[in-house]
C-alpha cells in the first residue's frame with residue numbers, strides 16, 4: 001500500500017544511533033552465542049563466519065536459490081543486494097539477518113540441522129529461572145483478589161513481560177529497571193472492546209517466548225475463563241526470529257511448564273490445554289509474521305482474518321514498529337492516524353526498546369526528554385498501552 005509520508009525511514013548508518021548498535025554489536029554477539037551453544041559442523045561454522053563478515057563489513061548478498069522462501073526474499077531484497085547492511089531500512093536488515101542466520105545453521109534443510117531452533121537453549125533457560133517461578137507462585141495470591149483487579153494485574157504482567165526479550169538482553173538492556181512506568185494507558189478502551197459475556201474473538205499477536213509468553217497465556221486464560229473473550233487466536237512466528245520470538249513449540253513448552261507447576265498456575269495450564277482441544281484457543285503462524293514489512297502491507301488473507309477479530313492485541317516492540325511504521329515519527333503523531341489502515345480495532349502492549357513512538361502528548365514528550373534525555377525511547381524501562389477502534 002503506497003503511503004504519502006515524510007517521516008524518515010530508520011536506517012542503521014547514523015553513528016551513535018540505536019539501530020547502528022544493533023547491527024554493529026548485537027548481531028555479532030548473537031552469532032557468537034549461537035556458535036557456542038551447539039556442536040555445529042565445520043560447514044555451519046564457515047557459514048556463520050561468512051555471515052558475520054558480511055553483516056559487519058560486507059554487503060548484502062542475495063538469498064540462496066535453493067531455499068523454500070527464495071522467491072519472497074528475492075523480491076524483498078532486490079533493491080538492497082550489493083548495499084551495505086547499514087544503508088538499508090533497519091527493519092529489513094534485522095529481518096534478513098535472522099533469516100540468513102537460520103540459513104547458515106541449516107535450519108531450512110534438508111539435512112541433520114533442519115528445524116533445530118538455534119535459540120531454543122536460551123528460551124528454555126528463561127522458563128526455568130527463579131523469577132519465572134516466583135511469577136507463577138504469585139498467581140495463588142492474585143486468585144483471591146477481586147476479578148477486575150486480577151484482570152488489570154494480568155494485563156500489566158503481560159505488558160511488562162515484554163521486557164523479557166533475549167535480543168534486548170544481549171544488547172545490555174534493562175530487564176527490571178526501577179524507574180518503570182507507563183507513558184500511555186488506554187487499558188479502559190481495550191477492556192471496553194472485550195465486555196463480559198460479549199462473545200468476543202481476541203487476536204493476540206505474540207512476541208517473545210518464555211517469560212513473556214507465560215504471562216500472555218495466563219491473561220488469555222483469564223479472559224476465556226471470565227468470558228471476556230469467547231475465542232482467542234494466538235499468532236506466533238513460523239520460524240525462529242529476533243532470538244526469543246515465540247513459535248508453536250514454545251507455546252507447547254509453556255503449557256507443559258504451567259501444567260507441571262503448582263496451585264493456580266497448574267489450573268491455568270490445564271484450562272488452556274483443554275481450550276486448545278475445544279478450539280477456544282487456536283494457534284496460528286502466518287508467514288507474514290516474519291516478513292520484513294509493515295502491517296500496512298499485510299496480505300489479503302491475513303487482513304480478512306484480523307478483520308474478523310473484535311480486537312487485535314499486538315505484543316512488543318517489533319510488532320509496534322511494524323504496526324505504526326519503522327520511521328522517526330514525531331512522537332505526537334496520533335496512534336489512531338498511524339493505525340487507520342488496520343482492518344479492525346487494534347491495541348499495542350509494548351515496552352519502549354527502539355526509536356519509534358507515536359501517540360504521546362506534547363507535555364509527556366517534553367518531560368521525558370528533560371528527565372531522561374533521548375535514551376528513554378530505547379531503554380526498555382518505559383511501557384505503553386495504546387488502542388484505537
Ligand SMILES: O=P(O)(O)OC[C@@]1(O)O[C@H](CO)[C@@H](O)[C@@H]1O
Pocket residue numbers: 022026094162165167168207208242315316317318319351352353354
Ligand atoms: O519485539 P520485542 O521483542 O519487544 O523487541 C525486539 C527488539 O529488542 O529488537 C530490536 C533490536 O534488535 C528492537 O527494536 C527491539 O527492542
